[in-house]
Amino acid sequence: MVQERLSGDTAYTTVLTILTRLRDMGLVTRRKEGRGHLHARVHDQPGLAAAGMHALLDEGGDRGAVPARFVSDLSAEDERMLERMLHGDDPGRT
Template sequence: MTRLGDLERAVMDVLWDSVPAASDGVTVREVADALDGRELAYTTVMTVLDRLAGKGMVQREREGRAWRYRPAATREAHIAQLMLDALDLGGSRDAALVRFARSVTGTEADVLRSALAAEAGLAEPGRAEPDQARSAGAGVSGRIEEPRATGPALDEATDR
């Protein structure tokens, strides 16, 4: 997945924050107006949206002479994909997952446990429902990928 520059991220934040999933999207002018504190030229915003479309980050549809833009995926799906991409950077994926799991707060750990239980079909009483767990931690495909079983046990992986 493509990492975003500062301006691209600001434009995506506008889209994620203001475009409901059922919406037809927003125009370049609407995005430019939402970025009013940045004092950007209309053509700059148009170029950024065009590049984001080329990267597959936004979908666009012609409306007369203008385009309407909407995010191709949710913010959560984008972040989940970035996390998965980071795991693929090299080294021990298992060790990285264990270190990450040990670094989250208690509430975040509860969300992860619930999501994994829901994915396994073992939703625990008092935990988030499967749909809530999926939206909290699902990837672009809507599924939480399990660690690859290619290395030693997780505890051994972190000792290296």
Template sequence: MSRKRLGQLEAEVLAVLAGADGFLSTGELRERLEGEPAYTTVNTVLFRLLDKKMVERSPRGRGFAYRLVVDESELAAGRMFDHLRVASNPSDVLNQFVHGLNPDEEKSLRALLDRHKEQP
């Protein structure tokens, strides 16, 4: 098992919670994550997300279950903006991003850009 950076695991936890229908316990969340992270590691990520007010928790049995309370798309876009702002050449970053898209993602991006162009 390879160890993930905490930021990467945090992003994966957020993605799983975003796709969940309701609250998930630490164990349920852990089962849906790749690489079988330790239970305590997942709990640490959840506590950090709770501190950041990105998740809420509800008592369940002897523990808690968690649910995302922020918009996942806003979080991802915010991270992308943060990376662009500190890049020495944002154009190169965008170029690399676009070249990494699969055909469906590229089509979606083109449609969004076309709609944005049409708006005043």
């Protein structure tokens, strides 16, 4: 249990809040197990990169500026791949 591995007297609700926020950021996964949930950290590089991008977008400011800047720096090949993914034509899309 996560709470048992933490030092101090961290409240159950605090642990649950933090895990929920980490899940919302894409840094942990959650699945039902018995009466509770099993949380696990995300290990894959694409998942961690996506979580970082979401965190940057959520920091505020102009949400269109970050993706616009990202896209403007893509190679022509990456731009075509992104366009295929946005249209649902990329078989590697999950």
